[in-house]
Amino acid sequence: QSVLTQPPSASGTPGQRVTISCTGSSSNIGSNTVNWYQQLPGTAPKVLIYSDNQRPSGVPDRFSGSKSGTSASLAISGLQSEDEADYYCEALDDSLNGPVFGGGTKLTVL
Amino acid sequence: QVQLVQSGAEVKKPGSSVKVSCKASGGTFSSYSFSWVRQAPGQGLEWMGRIIPLLDITTYAQKFHGRVTITADKSTTTVYMEVSSLTSEDMAVYYCARDSGTYSGSYRTNWGQGTLVTVSS
Numbered sequence: 001q002s003v004l005t006q007p008p009s010a011s012g013t014p015g016q017r018v019t020i021s022c023t024g025s026s027s028n029i030g031s032n033t034v035n036w037y038q039q040l041p042g043t044a045p046k047v048l049i050y051s052d053n054q055r056p057s058g059v060p061d062r063f064s065g066s067k068s069g070t071s072a073s074l075a076i077s078g079l080q081s082e083d084e085a086d087y088y089c090e091a092l093d094d095s096l097n098g099p100v101f102g103g104g105t106k107l108t109v110l
Numbered sequence: 111q112v113q114l115v116q117s118g119a120e121v122k123k124p125g126s127s128v129k130v131s132c133k134a135s136g137g138t139f140s141s142y143s144f145s146w147v148r149q150a151p152g153q154g155l156e157w158m159g160r161i162i163p164l165l166d167i168t169t170y171a172q173k174f175h176g177r178v179t180i181t182a183d184k185s186t187t188t189v190y191m192e193v194s195s196l197t198s199e200d201m202a203v204y205y206c207a208r209d210s211g212t213y214s215g216s217y218r219t220n221w222g223q224g225t226l227v228t229v230s231s
Binding site for chain 1 (some may be wrong): 145147154155156157159160169171172195205210214215217218219221222223224
């Protein structure tokens, strides 16, 4: 049981816009920034979004992050086949004294 | 370009210990913290703990406190993670990652390739 809650799956067709939600509480998302990671099959995770809505250099602007209260969202516009991956949200949890992850969302491009 | 190269796959018996290494290159080793994150087969990511090599300060997730030891060797820019009293529930891919800073709210900027630890009698 993950501290942050994500839908287990999401899907979309090429060119579509999809969003993935991440729900937490006042001790994590409600008081700290959220990061998002992409994990392609068989590879290590890679940071996609940090500090709620910042993109590292090299990450396409098709990826965007937002946060409101104790929930955060990752949006992917102009969906491409190479976006098929697992996506994880992460936030520091003040009561656990360390970062916690969501359970992950498997994105399928139909 | 920061690169993290981890040691190879391990097969361990229940009750034993495993030590995984992570060699960092291409960046300033001591100015950041390094985290360990594990992923059980078909499961999500789980943060285990981190170390700030400059200060030799470690922080562990409550779940792993007392069973996991993270150390760093500044002379070889290598971070180590040891798990003791292994059970089948410790079977996972273990990743080291460099954090964006030394503060607790930092994120994981670079990841190693992962080390598969199999626990089997």
